[in-house]
Amino acid sequence: MPRPARYYALSGALLLIAALGMRTLPGVSGFVVRVLIALALCLLLAGLVKAVRSDACDDATPALRRRYLREFLPPMVGYVVAVFLSVWLLKRVEVPVLRALIALLPVPAIALAMRAIVRRIRDADELQRRIELEAVSVAAGCVSLGYLSAGFLQLAKVIDVAASDAMIWVFPLTCIVFGVAKAALGRRYS
Protein backbone atom coordinates (compact mmCIF):
# COMPACT_ATOMS: atom_id res chain seq x y z
CA MET A 1 0.00 0.00 0.00
CA PRO A 2 1.48 3.42 -0.94
CA ARG A 3 2.58 5.63 1.96
CA PRO A 4 -0.07 8.38 1.43
CA ALA A 5 -2.78 5.70 1.40
CA ARG A 6 -1.46 4.39 4.72
CA TYR A 7 -1.51 7.92 6.22
CA TYR A 8 -5.09 8.54 5.08
CA ALA A 9 -6.26 5.13 6.29
CA LEU A 10 -4.46 5.42 9.63
CA SER A 11 -5.74 8.93 10.40
CA GLY A 12 -9.25 7.93 9.30
CA ALA A 13 -9.17 4.81 11.50
CA LEU A 14 -7.86 6.78 14.50
CA LEU A 15 -10.52 9.48 14.05
CA LEU A 16 -13.22 6.81 13.72
CA ILE A 17 -12.06 5.07 16.91
CA ALA A 18 -11.95 8.44 18.71
CA ALA A 19 -15.46 9.32 17.49
CA LEU A 20 -16.88 5.94 18.50
CA GLY A 21 -15.13 6.24 21.88
CA MET A 22 -16.63 9.71 22.38
CA ARG A 23 -20.12 8.28 21.91
CA THR A 24 -19.75 6.45 25.21
CA LEU A 25 -18.73 9.59 27.11
CA PRO A 26 -21.49 11.49 28.93
CA GLY A 27 -22.35 14.99 27.69
CA VAL A 28 -20.82 14.58 24.23
CA SER A 29 -23.12 15.87 21.51
CA GLY A 30 -24.33 13.29 19.01
CA PHE A 31 -23.93 15.91 16.30
CA VAL A 32 -20.20 16.29 17.01
CA VAL A 33 -19.77 12.52 16.91
CA ARG A 34 -21.57 12.34 13.54
CA VAL A 35 -19.38 15.13 12.11
CA LEU A 36 -16.23 13.29 13.24
CA ILE A 37 -17.49 9.99 11.83
CA ALA A 38 -18.21 11.72 8.49
CA LEU A 39 -14.66 13.14 8.42
CA ALA A 40 -13.21 9.75 9.34
CA LEU A 41 -15.16 8.05 6.54
CA CYS A 42 -13.89 10.69 4.08
CA LEU A 43 -10.29 9.99 5.15
CA LEU A 44 -10.79 6.22 4.86
CA LEU A 45 -12.31 6.71 1.40
CA ALA A 46 -9.35 8.86 0.37
CA GLY A 47 -7.02 6.09 1.60
CA LEU A 48 -8.93 3.52 -0.41
CA VAL A 49 -8.79 5.65 -3.57
CA LYS A 50 -5.02 6.17 -3.11
CA ALA A 51 -4.52 2.44 -2.53
CA VAL A 52 -6.43 1.50 -5.69
CA ARG A 53 -5.04 4.34 -7.81
CA SER A 54 -1.64 5.46 -6.57
CA ASP A 55 -1.52 8.12 -9.30
CA ALA A 56 -4.77 9.68 -8.08
CA CYS A 57 -2.89 12.82 -7.05
CA ASP A 58 -1.30 13.25 -10.47
CA ASP A 59 -4.50 14.95 -11.50
CA ALA A 60 -3.17 18.44 -10.87
CA THR A 61 0.08 20.27 -11.36
CA PRO A 62 2.23 20.29 -8.18
CA ALA A 63 1.76 24.06 -7.77
CA LEU A 64 -2.02 23.77 -7.98
CA ARG A 65 -2.01 20.82 -5.57
CA ARG A 66 0.09 22.77 -3.04
CA ARG A 67 -2.16 25.83 -3.27
CA TYR A 68 -5.26 23.69 -2.91
CA LEU A 69 -3.97 21.97 0.24
CA ARG A 70 -2.88 25.34 1.64
CA GLU A 71 -6.35 26.77 1.05
CA PHE A 72 -8.43 23.67 1.91
CA LEU A 73 -6.86 22.10 5.00
CA PRO A 74 -6.85 25.12 7.39
CA PRO A 75 -10.60 25.79 6.86
CA MET A 76 -11.36 22.10 7.48
CA VAL A 77 -9.37 22.16 10.74
CA GLY A 78 -11.16 25.42 11.58
CA TYR A 79 -14.47 23.73 10.81
CA VAL A 80 -13.86 20.92 13.31
CA VAL A 81 -12.80 23.45 15.97
CA ALA A 82 -15.82 25.67 15.19
CA VAL A 83 -18.20 22.71 15.48
CA PHE A 84 -16.83 21.82 18.93
CA LEU A 85 -16.94 25.48 20.01
CA SER A 86 -20.42 25.99 18.65
CA VAL A 87 -21.84 22.92 20.40
CA TRP A 88 -20.11 23.89 23.66
CA LEU A 89 -21.39 27.47 23.52
CA LEU A 90 -24.96 26.50 22.54
CA LYS A 91 -25.30 24.67 25.87
CA ARG A 92 -24.51 27.89 27.73
CA VAL A 93 -26.20 30.66 25.71
CA GLU A 94 -29.94 31.28 25.68
CA VAL A 95 -30.31 34.59 23.78
CA PRO A 96 -31.87 33.69 20.38
CA VAL A 97 -29.78 36.10 18.26
CA LEU A 98 -26.55 34.93 19.90
CA ARG A 99 -27.59 31.29 19.49
CA ALA A 100 -28.13 31.89 15.78
CA LEU A 101 -24.68 33.45 15.43
CA ILE A 102 -23.05 30.64 17.42
CA ALA A 103 -24.89 27.97 15.42
CA LEU A 104 -23.53 29.49 12.21
CA LEU A 105 -19.92 29.56 13.48
CA PRO A 106 -18.80 26.58 11.30
CA VAL A 107 -20.28 28.08 8.11
CA PRO A 108 -17.45 30.54 7.20
CA ALA A 109 -14.90 27.70 7.39
CA ILE A 110 -16.97 25.55 5.02
CA ALA A 111 -17.44 28.56 2.71
CA LEU A 112 -13.65 28.95 2.57
CA ALA A 113 -13.23 25.24 1.85
CA MET A 114 -15.80 25.52 -0.97
CA ARG A 115 -13.89 28.52 -2.35
CA ALA A 116 -10.72 26.38 -2.39
CA ILE A 117 -12.57 23.63 -4.31
CA VAL A 118 -13.96 26.11 -6.86
CA ARG A 119 -10.52 27.71 -7.36
CA ARG A 120 -8.97 24.27 -7.86
CA ILE A 121 -11.55 23.35 -10.51
CA ARG A 122 -11.24 26.74 -12.22
CA ASP A 123 -7.44 26.58 -12.42
CA ALA A 124 -7.14 22.88 -13.30
CA ASP A 125 -6.04 21.95 -16.81
CA GLU A 126 -8.66 21.20 -19.43
CA LEU A 127 -8.88 17.42 -18.94
CA GLN A 128 -9.00 17.72 -15.15
CA ARG A 129 -11.65 20.43 -15.38
CA ARG A 130 -13.73 18.11 -17.53
CA ILE A 131 -13.37 15.24 -15.03
CA GLU A 132 -14.08 17.51 -12.04
CA LEU A 133 -17.15 19.08 -13.67
CA GLU A 134 -18.52 15.67 -14.66
CA ALA A 135 -17.96 14.50 -11.07
CA VAL A 136 -19.68 17.61 -9.69
CA SER A 137 -22.64 16.95 -12.02
CA VAL A 138 -22.85 13.31 -10.91
CA ALA A 139 -22.61 14.31 -7.24
CA ALA A 140 -25.26 17.04 -7.58
CA GLY A 141 -27.55 14.67 -9.48
CA CYS A 142 -27.14 11.72 -7.11
CA VAL A 143 -27.54 13.77 -3.92
CA SER A 144 -30.55 15.67 -5.33
CA LEU A 145 -32.16 12.43 -6.46
CA GLY A 146 -31.44 10.79 -3.09
CA TYR A 147 -32.93 13.71 -1.18
CA LEU A 148 -35.96 13.88 -3.48
CA SER A 149 -36.55 10.13 -2.99
CA ALA A 150 -36.07 10.46 0.77
CA GLY A 151 -38.49 13.41 0.75
CA PHE A 152 -41.18 11.29 -0.90
CA LEU A 153 -40.52 8.44 1.56
CA GLN A 154 -40.72 10.87 4.48
CA LEU A 155 -43.95 12.34 3.08
CA ALA A 156 -45.39 8.82 2.92
CA LYS A 157 -44.21 8.29 6.54
CA VAL A 158 -42.07 5.31 5.46
CA ILE A 159 -38.96 6.89 6.99
CA ASP A 160 -38.54 9.47 9.71
CA VAL A 161 -35.26 11.40 9.49
CA ALA A 162 -34.72 14.52 11.60
CA ALA A 163 -34.61 17.63 9.38
CA SER A 164 -31.38 18.87 11.01
CA ASP A 165 -29.63 15.56 10.31
CA ALA A 166 -30.82 15.58 6.70
CA MET A 167 -29.66 19.15 6.10
CA ILE A 168 -26.28 18.70 7.79
CA TRP A 169 -25.46 15.71 5.57
CA VAL A 170 -25.96 17.50 2.23
CA PHE A 171 -22.40 18.80 1.95
CA PRO A 172 -20.55 15.70 3.26
CA LEU A 173 -22.65 13.44 1.02
CA THR A 174 -21.96 15.64 -2.00
CA CYS A 175 -18.22 15.52 -1.22
CA ILE A 176 -18.24 11.73 -0.81
CA VAL A 177 -20.18 11.11 -4.05
CA PHE A 178 -17.95 13.65 -5.83
CA GLY A 179 -14.81 11.79 -4.68
CA VAL A 180 -16.13 8.40 -5.79
CA ALA A 181 -17.40 9.80 -9.12
CA LYS A 182 -14.09 11.55 -9.78
CA ALA A 183 -12.10 8.37 -9.15
CA ALA A 184 -14.42 6.38 -11.44
CA LEU A 185 -14.47 9.01 -14.21
CA GLY A 186 -10.70 9.50 -13.99
CA ARG A 187 -10.15 5.83 -14.82
CA ARG A 188 -11.51 6.49 -18.32
CA TYR A 189 -8.47 8.61 -19.05
CA SER A 190 -5.82 6.52 -17.24
Next chain:
Amino acid sequence: MDSRVRELREAQGWSQGELAERLAVSRQTVNAIETGKYDPSLPLAFRIARLFVQPIESIFHPADH
Protein backbone atom coordinates in the same frame (compact mmCIF):
# COMPACT_ATOMS: atom_id res chain seq x y z
CA MET B 1 -7.16 11.08 -32.69
CA ASP B 2 -3.67 9.56 -32.98
CA SER B 3 -0.64 11.53 -31.97
CA ARG B 4 3.15 11.39 -31.99
CA VAL B 5 3.43 13.05 -28.58
CA ARG B 6 4.97 10.00 -26.88
CA GLU B 7 7.51 9.53 -29.69
CA LEU B 8 8.48 13.22 -29.61
CA ARG B 9 8.67 13.29 -25.82
CA GLU B 10 10.88 10.20 -25.70
CA ALA B 11 13.11 11.67 -28.40
CA GLN B 12 13.68 14.63 -26.07
CA GLY B 13 14.34 12.27 -23.15
CA TRP B 14 11.59 13.78 -21.04
CA SER B 15 9.36 11.93 -18.61
CA GLN B 16 5.59 12.45 -18.73
CA GLY B 17 5.92 14.59 -15.61
CA GLU B 18 8.55 16.82 -17.24
CA LEU B 19 6.44 17.31 -20.35
CA ALA B 20 3.40 18.02 -18.16
CA GLU B 21 5.38 20.69 -16.31
CA ARG B 22 6.49 22.33 -19.58
CA LEU B 23 2.90 22.38 -20.83
CA ALA B 24 1.46 23.44 -17.43
CA VAL B 25 -0.89 20.45 -17.36
CA SER B 26 -1.11 17.37 -15.14
CA ARG B 27 0.80 14.15 -15.79
CA GLN B 28 -2.51 12.33 -16.21
CA THR B 29 -3.43 14.69 -19.05
CA VAL B 30 -0.16 13.98 -20.89
CA ASN B 31 -0.73 10.26 -20.43
CA ALA B 32 -4.32 10.54 -21.74
CA ILE B 33 -3.16 12.43 -24.83
CA GLU B 34 -0.37 9.92 -25.52
CA THR B 35 -2.69 6.95 -25.22
CA GLY B 36 -5.35 8.58 -27.39
CA LYS B 37 -7.92 8.67 -24.60
CA TYR B 38 -8.19 12.43 -24.70
CA ASP B 39 -8.03 14.86 -27.61
CA PRO B 40 -6.43 18.14 -26.51
CA SER B 41 -8.09 21.47 -27.16
CA LEU B 42 -6.74 23.56 -30.03
CA PRO B 43 -4.78 25.92 -27.70
CA LEU B 44 -3.11 22.95 -25.96
CA ALA B 45 -2.38 21.26 -29.29
CA PHE B 46 -0.71 24.46 -30.46
CA ARG B 47 1.34 24.62 -27.24
CA ILE B 48 2.50 21.04 -27.84
CA ALA B 49 3.37 21.82 -31.47
CA ARG B 50 5.29 24.94 -30.43
CA LEU B 51 7.18 23.02 -27.75
CA PHE B 52 8.33 20.34 -30.20
CA VAL B 53 8.82 22.87 -33.03
CA GLN B 54 6.64 20.83 -35.36
CA PRO B 55 3.56 21.70 -37.43
CA ILE B 56 0.42 20.69 -35.57
CA GLU B 57 -0.74 18.37 -38.39
CA SER B 58 2.48 16.37 -38.17
CA ILE B 59 1.80 15.59 -34.50
CA PHE B 60 -1.96 14.97 -34.52
CA HIS B 61 -3.90 13.13 -37.16
CA PRO B 62 -7.33 11.45 -37.30
CA ALA B 63 -7.47 7.88 -36.02
CA ASP B 64 -7.74 5.22 -38.75
CA HIS B 65 -10.69 3.47 -37.12
